[in-house]
Amino acid sequence: MENALEPNLAPAGEPALTPTGRAILGMLSLGKTSGYDIKQLVDKSTRHFWAASYGQIYPELKRLEDQGLVRGHEEPTGGRPRRVYELTEAGRAALAAWLASEREPLYELRDEGMLKLFFSDVLPEQRLANIRAMRRRMERKLEQLVAVRAHAHEMSPGPALTLDLGVTTTETFIQWCEAVEARLAEKE
Amino acid sequence: MENALEPNLAPAGEPALTPTGRAILGMLSLGKTSGYDIKQLVDKSTRHFWAASYGQIYPELKRLEDQGLVRGHEEPTGGRPRRVYELTEAGRAALAAWLASEREPLYELRDEGMLKLFFSDVLPEQRLANIRAMRRRMERKLEQLVAVRAHAHEMSPGPALTLDLGVTTTETFIQWCEAVEARLAEKE
DNA sequence: AGGTGCATGTAACAGGTTACATGATTAA
DNA sequence: TTAATCATGTAACCTGTTACATGCACCT
Numbered sequence: 001m002e003n004a005l006e007p008n009l010a011p012a013g014e015p016a017l018t019p020t021g022r023a024i025l026g027m028l029s030l031g032k033t034s035g036y037d038i039k040q041l042v043d044k045s046t047r048h049f050w051a052a053s054y055g056q057i058y059p060e061l062k063r064l065e066d067q068g069l070v071r072g073h074e075e076p077t078g079g080r081p082r083r084v085y086e087l088t089e090a091g092r093a094a095l096a097a098w099l100a101s102e103r104e105p106l107y108e109l110r111d112e113g114m115l116k117l118f119f120s121d122v123l124p125e126q127r128l129a130n131i132r133a134m135r136r137r138m139e140r141k142l143e144q145l146v147a148v149r150a151h152a153h154e155m156s157p158g159p160a161l162t163l164d165l166g167v168t169t170t171e172t173f174i175q176w177c178e179a180v181e182a183r184l185a186e187k188e
Numbered sequence: 189m190e191n192a193l194e195p196n197l198a199p200a201g202e203p204a205l206t207p208t209g210r211a212i213l214g215m216l217s218l219g220k221t222s223g224y225d226i227k228q229l230v231d232k233s234t235r236h237f238w239a240a241s242y243g244q245i246y247p248e249l250k251r252l253e254d255q256g257l258v259r260g261h262e263e264p265t266g267g268r269p270r271r272v273y274e275l276t277e278a279g280r281a282a283l284a285a286w287l288a289s290e291r292e293p294l295y296e297l298r299d300e301g302m303l304k305l306f307f308s309d310v311l312p313e314q315r316l317a318n319i320r321a322m323r324r325r326m327e328r329k330l331e332q333l334v335a336v337r338a339h340a341h342e343m344s345p346g347p348a349l350t351l352d353l354g355v356t357t358t359e360t361f362i363q364w365c366e367a368v369e370a371r372l373a374e375k376e
Numbered sequence: 377a378g379g380t381g382c383a384t385g386t387a388a389c390a391g392g393t394t395a396c397a398t399g400a401t402t403a404a
Numbered sequence: 405t406t407a408a409t410c411a412t413g414t415a416a417c418c419t420g421t422t423a424c425a426t427g428c429a430c431c432t
Contacts, residue, residue, distance in 0.1 A: 105304065157308070162305045246385055270383065
């Protein structure tokens with residue numbers, strides 16, 4: 001009988017963190033910021049493999065503060081309210097514990113383009129168009145990744161490596177599409 | 189002002205389909221089966237880019253039947269109940285409409301391994317271990333993909349191409365890991 | 377007699393998105 | 405003055421997973 005642990009069960013004593021909670025702690029390790037800025041940063045940097053919405057970020061920051069992992073204080077910009085958060089010592093420890101944890105990391109992919117390709121025998125005349133559409137999407141993604149990489153010189157190893165991996169796999173995807181497109185177009 | 193359409197809004201007259209509903213219609217295009225068999229097939233074939241659980245499949249089959257897109261009837265195996273579904277004409281048309289649709293396909297990725305790499309500057313001594321863990325996971329995935337590919341000769345183009353794309357990108361991922369691991373190990 | 381696989385289904389939960397509400401600041 | 409951007413937050417909704425409940429069939 002397998003003694004299956006719950007995926008997010010914290011290892012004795014450590015606070016339970018949601019996946020988004022972990023991501024937010026990570027973002028705060030890059031410097032103290034507001035919920036709004038976290039969203040901007042996510043959209044610029046990790047969105048291709050980890051997205052987040054305001055509806056998730058703001059409540060999560062509150063929960064993290066309740067757990068003592070982050071500390072927030074008001075830093076209004078003129079009359080415009082602004083709440084800035086930073087990691088506490090406990091938060092930094094929780095972040096390090098996560099990074100060192102050997103628990104199977106969450107991996108979830110839902111790719112409708114691939115699903116369309118999988119079922120493309122039903123409508124073979126659409127197959128080439130589907131692959132072209134997938135390639136175009138990947139080209140857009142590559143463009144954005146490359147645009148961010150333009151700041152590579154100011155990047156530390158973590159983000160730089162992640163970005164490079166993204167670029168490499170995206171390029172492979174595009175090359176595969178090009179090769180298959182050529183093969184399919186030839187047959188016509 | 190952008191006139192943003194709801195993602196799943198059906199193009200006038202066509203039945204609204206959930207993402208899982210589309211996947212189920214696709215699976216039924218491969219032949220009539222039961223909910224149980226759909227789950228087995230998904231786990232064997234599309235799970236790396238499109239998973240499904242019983243809790244989703246059974247209610248969805250019922251909804252699809254209510255919409256007239258599939259038709260189910262009892263086909264017990266001895267005393268063991270079994271409900272087998274097949275596409276109706278309307279279902280086949282909905283499937284074709286989906287495959288031909290130019291709506292931006294759903295793409296969702298949540299990869300905690302990448303997130304760990306992104307924040308690895310907080311705990312640089314774990315970086316190499318994180319990358320190794322990612323490579324091991326990808327090697328397991330590749331193994332499963334290759335195992336399915338052993339039946340490639342009996343596969344039609346759709347599944348075969350999808351599988352090939354999966355193998356190609358996974359191999360690239362692994363090669364990237366190997367290269368970076370070598371670079372990091374050298375520095376130590 | 378007992379374990380594994382076949383087979384169906386539901387209820388509770390978790391996690392996340394979207395749309396909405398609100399309002400200040402800044403640049404055109 | 406008006407649009408875009410900064411900034412926070414919530415409620416309703418959607419989608420999906422997990423755990424559970426049930427029971428037959430087959431093999432050892």
